[in-house]
Amino acid sequence: MSAKHSALSPTYTRWILEAVGRTFASEPRATCGDCAMCQPPLTSLDRSFSPSLKCCTYWPDLPNFMVGRALLAGGEGARRLRDQIDNRIGLTPFGLQSSPAYHRRYEAQPGKFGMDVDMRCPYYDDGDCTIWQNRNSICQTYFCRVEDGVPGKAIWHQLTLLLALIEEKLSVDCATRRLTHPSFYTAAFQPHGVRNRVTARNFPGWIEENGRIGDELHAQLWGDWSGREVAFFEACAADVEGLSWTEVLTRVGQEADVLARRLRSMVSLSPPSYLRPARPGLALEFDERPDGVAYTSVHGSLEVYLAPQELWNALLDFEGGPLTTEGLALPDRILPLSEVVTLWKTGLLMEGRPTSDRLIEPEDLFRVVPELPVHERILFSEAGQASVQLGFGVTQITFDEPDLLNFGRSLYTHRLGFLASEAPSWSGRSWERSVELLESLLAMGLLERM
Numbered sequence: 001m002s003a004k005h006s007a008l009s010p011t012y013t014r015w016i017l018e019a020v021g022r023t024f025a026s027e028p029r030a031t032c033g034d035c036a037m038c039q040p041p042l043t044s045l046d047r048s049f050s051p052s053l054k055c056c057t058y059w060p061d062l063p064n065f066m067v068g069r070a071l072l073a074g075g076e077g078a079r080r081l082r083d084q085i086d087n088r089i090g091l092t093p094f095g096l097q098s099s100p101a102y103h104r105r106y107e108a109q110p111g112k113f114g115m116d117v118d119m120r121c122p123y124y125d126d127g128d129c130t131i132w133q134n135r136n137s138i139c140q141t142y143f144c145r146v147e148d149g150v151p152g153k154a155i156w157h158q159l160t161l162l163l164a165l166i167e168e169k170l171s172v173d174c175a176t177r178r179l180t181h182p183s184f185y186t187a188a189f190q191p192h193g194v195r196n197r198v199t200a201r202n203f204p205g206w207i208e209e210n211g212r213i214g215d216e217l218h219a220q221l222w223g224d225w226s227g228r229e230v231a232f233f234e235a236c237a238a239d240v241e242g243l244s245w246t247e248v249l250t251r252v253g254q255e256a257d258v259l260a261r262r263l264r265s266m267v268s269l270s271p272p273s274y275l276r277p278a279r280p281g282l283a284l285e286f287d288e289r290p291d292g293v294a295y296t297s298v299h300g301s302l303e304v305y306l307a308p309q310e311l312w313n314a315l316l317d318f319e320g321g322p323l324t325t326e327g328l329a330l331p332d333r334i335l336p337l338s339e340v341v342t343l344w345k346t347g348l349l350m351e352g353r354p355t356s357d358r359l360i361e362p363e364d365l366f367r368v369v370p371e372l373p374v375h376e377r378i379l380f381s382e383a384g385q386a387s388v389q390l391g392f393g394v395t396q397i398t399f400d401e402p403d404l405l406n407f408g409r410s411l412y413t414h415r416l417g418f419l420a421s422e423a424p425s426w427s428g429r430s431w432e433r434s435v436e437l438l439e440s441l442l443a444m445g446l447l448e449r450m
């Protein structure tokens with residue numbers, strides 16, 4: 001695969017080629033020029049985006065070296081970035097961030113992605129991205145249609161994690177190489193050394209709703225570089241240009257190497273040795289039709305798949321089993337390997353383990369998968385019935401049974417870690433029924449063991 005067809009910017013392509021031994025091409029069915037998601041929905045399960053927005057209802061944070069590269073590239077993108085810098089919107093030595101007002105609106109309406117014109121990215125211009133070569137890791141690795149389905153999406157997600165880590169660490173490295181004044185370290189870092197995201201929550205009163213950084217905070221952050229922010233960003237760009245992967249690792253730490261090795265282990269797309277049906281109920285949403293069951297994957301993919309009804313029924317009766325050279329033994333048939341791979345890619349089968357390995361014990365520790373941004377919303381029906389909606393990335397779960405309202409809220413509160421033995425007290429349900437709930441969340445890839 002030539003780097004010419006890479007989905008990533010030239011610098012990222014070079015690093016990933018060195019780190020993983022291959023490049024990653026754009027997804028052919030994500031036809032961005034003629035957006036695949038901007039067609040009218042064909043079924044009740046299909047989602048579509050507004051043609052004037054596509055998937056660009058997202059304001060990406062840009063690391064300092066990317067801002068510098070985009071400024072040096074010139075054109076409309078550079079003009080918009082200069083504007084943002086002049087107005088100090090989300091402006092810090094680490095790069096450019098979105099505004100608190102935007103962030104809050106984004107979190108408040110997870111289901112409106114691709115539809116809310118007020119959420120249009122500030123770098124989007126009439127169907128085009130003005131900073132295309134220098135958009136951030138999330139924009140570079142997002143595809144609405146993925147040839148290899150769920151495991152293919154997992155590979156893109158792993159690439160996002162790796163590049164986002166590099167952006168985070170390298171932007172801190174670039175900033176600290178240039179800034180030596182003490183007030184920068186006081187304002188920009190927590191006592192234990194973690195970067196302080198410059199948000200309204202961390203700096204109440206110092207940042208305006210539109211993201212403008214107040215004079216005092218700006219002076220603390222920038223010191224002698226105040227007024228020379230464009231030059232600062234361009235110097236950061238020059239700093240990372242030409243780095244080899246080994247040099248990147250020296251600057252960002254070995255964690256990036258771990259993520260790269262894990263990515264390397266995923267690209268063979270070998271089906272797992274033990275598979276079980278996706279839970280709960282095989283799909284996120286489904287529709288039984290004369291030609292089969294249309295469904296969307298529990299992983300929250302935007303794609304709608306179709307499965308024969310009898311195969312669907314057989315999977316509902318299936319507990320899981322090992323993949324052998326003959327295939328996978330369902331209760332009523334042996335599924336050959338090629339069909340197993342198809343079901344795995346379309347999200348009906350997922351990696352599992354024998355039941356004895358999966359037993360949840362009261363002392364087991366769980367947490368919400370840390371990479372998933374979690375949102376909580378309390379909703380009321382017209383009849384005044386409350387429900388708790390949790391968004392885990394693109395997956396949404398609604399807890400509307402009365403005894404599950406508190407379960408949903410408690411799960412959100414304890415998303416960083418909890419003991420399995422706590423779960424029954426959240427709902428009043430028995431231990432066995434609480435285990436079923438936890439297993440469902442595990443099966444959906446929303447929880448993980450700690």
Ligand code: SF4
Nearest residue numbers: 031032035036055144
């Ligand atoms: S990735 Fe975005 S712009 Fe490209 S086809 Fe999909 S929704 Fe449209």
Ligand code: SF4
Nearest residue numbers: 056121123124129139
């Ligand atoms: S930076 Fe470009 S690709 Fe990313 S959301 Fe904005 S316009 Fe879309």
